[in-house]
Amino acid sequence: MRFIEVLYRFIVIFQHTSQTCRRVLKNRRKYSMKMSKRGKRRKQHSFVTGIFKIVLCLFLKSIKLLFSFPIYLLKAMRLLFSFLIHLLKLMWQLFSFVMRSLKSLCLFFSFLIHLPYRIVKRLPNNSSKPVLPTLAEIDEMDGYKFEEFMKCVYEDLGYSVYHTPFSGDQGADLILTSKGKTKIAVQVKRYSGKVSNSAVQEVVAAKGFYKCTEGIVVTNSYFTDSAKQLAEANFIDLVDRNELEKLINTIHN
Incomplete structure (x- = not known):
């Protein structure tokens, strides 16, 4: 012009x-x-x-x-x-506005999609916990089922459990590993009578074989006096019928 x-x-x-x-x-x-x-x-x-x-x-x-x-x-x-230059600035501002709008829409739809899930998640869980067997039902189990039951019990308590072979277990039925990497050898005995000191001897041998720092003997019955003395001398924990009932109640609660 x-x-x-x-x-x-x-x-x-x-x-x-x-x-x-x-x-x-x-x-x-x-x-x-x-x-x-x-x-x-x-x-x-x-x-x-x-x-x-x-x-x-x-x-x-x-x-x-x-x-x-x-x-x-x-x-x-x-x-x-x-x-x-002004035209490019205007186009960039328009592009930024469109991108922010799309981001807001995505967040809004994501919120709508996850809202039912969050509501359901916050609802109280009324589903009943699995019923653990009673001591009378444990008395009817065989030795292998009792070992499987104790494996589930210790897993619920937060241990990592290794079930040793049925034969050649070297005195331990279960090897527990805690979160602090502590290894525990467990001998499981389902008896109708009292458990003698042979079970304690087996878990003492298993401690050395599996390089464990602790040992436990679990039974649905009770221990003889000689077994208690041997366990006390070798720092072995004994879980008899009464202690087993307390353990089951702890998991229930």
Whole structure:
């Protein structure tokens, strides 16, 4: 737009100059007959001077326009570049707004999806716990089932339990590992009578074989006095019928 305005001004100046030249020529023809020879020469001289001034003025204005055109072009380029920068900023702000909106929508839908799960999770669990067998039912078990039962009991208490082979167990039916990496050898005896000191001897041997730091003998019955003395001398824990009942009640609670 600036360039067109400059071009328009140049055309107006040129038209004005042309009209001035025509007027001068017309006046010269009108008064040429009345002037003397000297006056005629002076008039010719002034006419040539005027034409020279006009041409010089047009030349200078052309030079000025020629040198001002790159400046106007640079200004136009600067305006265009500034417009592009503002356009890019606007597009980036629009993109950021769209991304934030999508993120908010995703969070909202995620909340709606997980809301039922959270509500159900916070509801009290009314499902009954699995019923552990009573001592009378334990008395009806065989030796292997009693070992499996004690494995489940110690797992519920937080131990990592290894069930040794049925034959060649080297005196331990279960190997317990606590969270503190303590290893315990367990001998399980389902007896109808009292357990003798042979069970204590077996778990003492198993402690050394399995490199355990503690030993336990568990039974659904009771221990003889010699078994209790041997266990006390070798730091072996004894779990008789009464202690087993307490253990089951602990899991129930």
